[in-house]
Amino acid sequence: VTGSAVTVGERGRVFGTLQVRLTLTGTKITSITELQYPQNDPRSSEISQFAIPTLRAETLTAQGASIDSVSGATYTSAAYAQSVQAALDQAKS
């Protein structure tokens, strides 16, 4: 399933889009592919390259909880979690 694209903004302007595709076996996520990630400028590109492998690993670890949001989470995870959850919501409906 492919999640809806999540826009990522800074200072009120949108500087990129994050979108993931999940492969599910039953209800278990077996793999995640990033179809789009913020790379409009060198900085967002650098952040994406640094953060995405970590986020992908964390998602595969924390999956199954089927959550809408996280309290106390590291801030880099916000867009990623949103996109993964959007894909999961679509798988359920």
Added chain:
Amino acid sequence: VRHVEQVMGTAVSFDVRTSLGPELAPALREAVRVLHRADAVFSTYRPDSDIERLARGEIEPADCAAEMAEVFALCAELERETGGYFSARYRGRLDPTGVVKGWAVQRASELLSAAGSTAHCVNGGGDVQTVGEPQSGRAWRIGIAHPLEAGALASVVEVRGLAVATSGSAERGAHVINPLTGRPANELASVTVVGPQLIRADAYATAAFAMGRPALDWLASVAGYEALLIAPDGSAWATEGFTGTRD
């Protein structure tokens, strides 16, 4: 509709489940504007913010943005409610940073409600305000990040129209100072507070973190708010009304 905004040194994510049609884009723009405005007025990292100019004596309280008086009144109220464990005074200067994020996120959420949204969730760097429910008959499921294991959840709490705020070392390393002793608070690894208003949930979590273990009895006495406390050795305590899952 989902949007993530980088602002106030963190990321604020919006998840709007009400179909607002053409009303949505301007409502979201206004909500995002509120966050940037809060940053411009209150950021202690921006030399041109009102709060920094006030600290340097370049402007008088009367010259400050109207929000300044509102936030300081709120800080005074919260300081009273928490017996001084939440404080906007730090090393002899005024620093309302502890209240600004929760205040701004709650205002952004209220703006979406005013625009007609009856179901949304706004998460500002781990402090969450929910409105309504994501789907008919289902509550928002909010994971609570485990303070001792990166990527793991300590609990999942189901809420409808409540806020969830966590104070602790998971996000940025230990940085809460006990305002009554001036020393870093280290009895707890994290405190999560669940209740109607994000401003209060956030301030109570910060106060409880500074207070340490006795915070459990204090939070149990606060009407409408429930809490989960986790110690550095992994042991956890919750108030009687805390409904989150527990291992």
